[in-house]
Amino acid sequence: MKKEKSQPSTSGSPGSSLAERQLKDAEVGTFVSMRLAQDQLPGKEELQSESELTKQLASHWSQFEVHDGLVYRRCQDTPKGEEDYMQLLLPRTDVQDVLSQCHGGVMGGHFEERKTMDQVRLRFYWNRWKEDVSRFCRQCRQCNWYHRENFGSKVYCNQSFPVLLSNVGTLTSPVPT
Numbered sequence: 001m002k003k004e005k006s007q008p009s010t011s012g013s014p015g016s017s018l019a020e021r022q023l024k025d026a027e028v029g030t031f032v033s034m035r036l037a038q039d040q041l042p043g044k045e046e047l048q049s050e051s052e053l054t055k056q057l058a059s060h061w062s063q064f065e066v067h068d069g070l071v072y073r074r075c076q077d078t079p080k081g082e083e084d085y086m087q088l089l090l091p092r093t094d095v096q097d098v099l100s101q102c103h104g105g106v107m108g109g110h111f112e113e114r115k116t117m118d119q120v121r122l123r124f125y126w127n128r129w130k131e132d133v134s135r136f137c138r139q140c141r142q143c144n145w146y147h148r149e150n151f152g153s154k155v156y157c158n159q160s161f162p163v164l165l166s167n168v169g170t171l172t173s174p175v176p177t
């Protein structure tokens with residue numbers, strides 16, 4: 001069986017491929033099966049009985065593309081005019097893995113919230129992903145423990161080291177008289 005080498009390894013349920021998990025996902029599964037089956041936007045009647053999320057995804061039909069049996073979203077609204085990038089439509093089973101990898105994983109991490117969002121945004125898309133990223137960063141015990149130990153107060157991971165250090169620099173410079 002072919003392995004998905006381009007994606008970070010995700011555990012999900014053992015024995016199932018990423019494509020299977022995407023197709024069986026309670027949130028995006030219906031949309032995925034529609035998108036895999038046809039290139040044309042389904043008619044209104046076909047979507048009528050589907051969930052709000054399915055309708056919402058279908059309303060952006062042309063943004064979604066199928067590659068190697070997986071559904072991706074082509075992102076073109078890049079803030080600085082970068083090239084398009086492809087976001088995997090992520091099944092819920094893989095969200096936790098992706099969050100921990102993008103926040104504190106292979107990159108050596110524990111990134112602040114905004115940087116974690118960038119890591120996620122360049123690769124993945126799922127419903128309410130920003131809320132999940134935000135909550136994950138706030139609740140990361142390692143970040144919270146680390147910052148509390150070092151700074152004596154509860155500092156969350158959306159405050160990065162350089163910011164804190166530059167504040168310290170300002171405070172210790174001579175006060176003008």
Ligand SMILES: [Zn+2]
Pocket residue numbers: 103104110111137140141142143144157
């Ligand atoms: Zn962390």
